[in-house]
Amino acid sequence: MLVKVQAADFDPQAEMDAFPQESIRGAGGLVSFVGTVRDYSDAADILAMEIEHYPGMTERELERISAEARVRYDILDSLIIHRFGRLAPNERIVQVTVWARHRAAAFDACRFLIDVLKTSAPFWKREITPAGMRWVTDCPGCRAGTRQGHTHGVAPAAGHQHSSMHK
Numbered sequence: 280m281l282v283k284v285q286a287a288d289f290d291p292q293a294e295m296d297a298f299p300q301e302s303i304r305g306a307g308g309l310v311s312f313v314g315t316v317r318d319y320s321d322a323a324d325i326l327a328m329e330i331e332h333y334p335g336m337t338e339r340e341l342e343r344i345s346a347e348a349r350v351r352y353d354i355l356d357s358l359i360i361h362r363f364g365r366l367a368p369n370e371r372i373v374q375v376t377v378w379a380r381h382r383a384a385a386f387d388a389c390r391f392l393i394d395v396l397k398t399s400a401p402f403w404k405r406e407i408t409p410a411g412m413r414w415v416t417d418c419p420g421c422r423a424g425t426r427q428g429h430t431h432g433v434a435p436a437a438g439h440q441h442s443s444m445h446k
């Protein structure tokens with residue numbers, strides 16, 4: 280497993296291409312999720328997001344959940360990259376990539392990792408809106424990891440809906 284917590288942007292394909300090939304031999308499936316900063320949340324425009332974390336503690340927690348995914352879903356390996364600092368809408372925040380012998384394990388492990396990362400990893404996020412700054416609070420729908428998806432104060436027709444990886 281490889282965990283990176285960094286301020287710099289990343290190239291998802293380059294990260295996957297650079298992954299140590301010896302640890303993913305026999306992979307029949309690769310699933311990758313890349314999350315970006317939304318431009319709208321809870322009925323407000325988002326101008327930027329600031330992400331803070333505790334160095335050392337954050338990496339240990341991401342390594343712990345990666346190890347749990349490896350055992351729980353019998354995956355070959357995983358990659359987690361998470362950014363911190365000030366990010367603009369549409370900038371990449373996170374990449375979770377999983378390699379497994381079979382697609383079902385890759386999908387399930389990727390969903391598990393992003394759901395646990397989003398709800399349990401020691402990151403603190405502030406949204407900067409035209410009205411000022413506000414801390415991002417825990418979302419019960421995100422915590423539940425629902426496959427049906429949910430919204431963050433925006434009508435689904437507006438295009439700001441969380442969607443599931445697969446149904």
